Amino acid sequence: MALCGCLLSQSEGSPVSERIVSPAGRGFLLLDSHPTGCFRSVAQMRAEAGQRAQLPEDGPVALVIGSSAGYGLAATVVGLARHGIRGVGIGFERPPGRRTATAGWYRTIATDAIAGELGCDFSFVNADAFADTTKTDVLDLIAKRFGGLDYLVYSVAAPRRTDPRTGVTYQSVIKPLGAAHTTKTLEFDSEGTPTLREIGAEPANDAEAAATVQVMGGEDWSRWITALAERDLLRDGFRTVALSYIGSTLTSAIYRDGTIGAAKAHLEATADGLSDRLSAVGGRALTSVNGAAVTQASTAIPGIALYVGVLRAVLAERLQSPVEQSIQLWDQLTGARPFDLDEAGRIRLDRWELDPAVQAKVAERWASITSETVTELADVDWFRTQYRNLYGFDVPGIDYSRPVEPDLPWPMPR
Numbered sequence: 001m002a003l004c005g006c007l008l009s010q011s012e013g014s015p016v017s018e019r020i021v022s023p024a025g026r027g028f029l030l031l032d033s034h035p036t037g038c039f040r041s042v043a044q045m046r047a048e049a050g051q052r053a054q055l056p057e058d059g060p061v062a063l064v065i066g067s068s069a070g071y072g073l074a075a076t077v078v079g080l081a082r083h084g085i086r087g088v089g090i091g092f093e094r095p096p097g098r099r100t101a102t103a104g105w106y107r108t109i110a111t112d113a114i115a116g117e118l119g120c121d122f123s124f125v126n127a128d129a130f131a132d133t134t135k136t137d138v139l140d141l142i143a144k145r146f147g148g149l150d151y152l153v154y155s156v157a158a159p160r161r162t163d164p165r166t167g168v169t170y171q172s173v174i175k176p177l178g179a180a181h182t183t184k185t186l187e188f189d190s191e192g193t194p195t196l197r198e199i200g201a202e203p204a205n206d207a208e209a210a211a212t213v214q215v216m217g218g219e220d221w222s223r224w225i226t227a228l229a230e231r232d233l234l235r236d237g238f239r240t241v242a243l244s245y246i247g248s249t250l251t252s253a254i255y256r257d258g259t260i261g262a263a264k265a266h267l268e269a270t271a272d273g274l275s276d277r278l279s280a281v282g283g284r285a286l287t288s289v290n291g292a293a294v295t296q297a298s299t300a301i302p303g304i305a306l307y308v309g310v311l312r313a314v315l316a317e318r319l320q321s322p323v324e325q326s327i328q329l330w331d332q333l334t335g336a337r338p339f340d341l342d343e344a345g346r347i348r349l350d351r352w353e354l355d356p357a358v359q360a361k362v363a364e365r366w367a368s369i370t371s372e373t374v375t376e377l378a379d380v381d382w383f384r385t386q387y388r389n390l391y392g393f394d395v396p397g398i399d400y401s402r403p404v405e406p407d408l409p410w411p412m413p414r
C-alpha cells in the first residue's frame, strides 16, 4: 500500500537514531511503540474503512478530539476515507525522547499521510484539549482555514484534567460506588501465558467520584461548544457526538454503576443541554454508545480485558471493530442513514454486544472460567495481539528484528 511504502522508507531512510524497538512493559502498558507497526495498523484501518468512489472536493469540516487512538482514530480515518472531511484532529501524545514517542504520535503521522493522499485539508494538533489555550489555538485554525465547523466528535479518554479556570487538577479513578467489588482479571506472564486473578476494588469516596466526573463527564465537551458558539463558528445543522459506554452486567459494578459510569451519565445529560443551545443553528448534540473495544483506555479497567476476550470468543467476526462502528456513526451523523437511537436519545452502536443471547453466552463462560479453562473460553490470543497492536507490535508483515527510526516529527499543518 502506498501509505506504508512511503512511511516505511521514511523511517528507514534517515539513520539518525535507528534502533530495535521491543515490547517491554508491565501488564497491558508497554513503554515503547513501534513506528512502522503503528503506520501499518493505521493502513489496515483505512483498508477496512473502504473509500467512496468520489470524495467531495469541499468535504464537511470536522473537529475530532482524541483522534490519535481508539474510537477517535477510527472516526478520523473513516471520516477522511468515506466523507472527505476537512478540519482538525487533536491528540495528546508524548514526543520521542529517551523512549520512543507514544503510539498515537506515530498513528497520527500515518493518519496525516492518508489525509494528504486523499487531498483532504486536515491538520493535527498535539495538545491538551482541556486547556483554554488549545481551544483558542484550534478555533483560530478553524476560523482561518474553514470559517466554521459542521461536526465535532468528542472521543477523549484521559486519566486527569486540569481545569484551566481554577488550576485544580482532577484525577479520575476506576472504582465501584457504594460497595467494594471483586472481579476476575486476565494477566499474561512474560512468556505470554494467560492466568486469571481476582482483584478487589474499594468503593470510591465522594471526592474521587466527583473528580472522575470532572475528567470524563461533559464539562469540557460543553466548553468546546460554548467556545465555538462565542466565535460564531457553528455552521447551520452543526452536529456533535461524544462517545459513551454501557456494557454488560458482568462489568457494571466497576463500569456503568461505578465512577466512570457516573461520568458517562453526566456526559449523556450534557448532550440534552447542548442540544437545546444548538437549536439556534438547527444543530444537535448526541452521545453514541459504542461497543467494547481493546484500547489503551479500556485495558486499564479491571476485568475488561477478560470480558472482551470472552466476548470475542462468543462473537468471533461478529464483534464489530471501531472502524465498522465509525462507518455507522458517520452515516448517521451525515444523514445517509437514519439515527438508531434508544429511548434516552443515545445513538446505539453496541446492539451486537448487548444482544441478550450474546450476553447469556458470555455470562455462562464468565461464571466457570478459570486459569485452566481461559484459553478455551476466552479468545486470549486475539486479545493479546490486539493490545500489542495498540503499540505497533505483532502487526503482520513487520520485521521486528530490524532497527527503525523512532525520532519522527509530528506532522506539520498542511
Ligand SMILES: NC(=O)c1ccc[n+]([C@@H]2O[C@H](COP(=O)([O-])OP(=O)(O)OC[C@H]3O[C@@H](n4cnc5c(N)ncnc54)[C@H](O)[C@@H]3O)[C@@H](O)[C@H]2O)c1
Residues within 6 Å of the ligand: 065, 066, 067, 068, 069, 070, 071, 072, 090, 091, 092, 093, 104, 127, 128, 129, 130, 154, 155, 156, 157, 158, 159, 243, 244, 245, 246, 289, 290, 291, 292, 293, 294, 295, 296, 297, 298
Ligand atoms: N474502548 C472501549 O471499549 C469504549 C467503548 C465505548 C466507548 N468508549 C469511549 O470512547 C472514548 C475514547 O476512548 P478510547 O477507548 O478510544 O480511548 P483511547 O485511549 O484509545 O484514546 C483516547 C484518546 O484521547 C486522547 N486524549 C487523552 N487525553 C487528552 C487530552 N487531555 N487532550 C487531548 N486528547 C486527549 C488521546 O490522545 C487519544 O487520542 C471514551 O469516551 C470512551 O469512554 C470506549
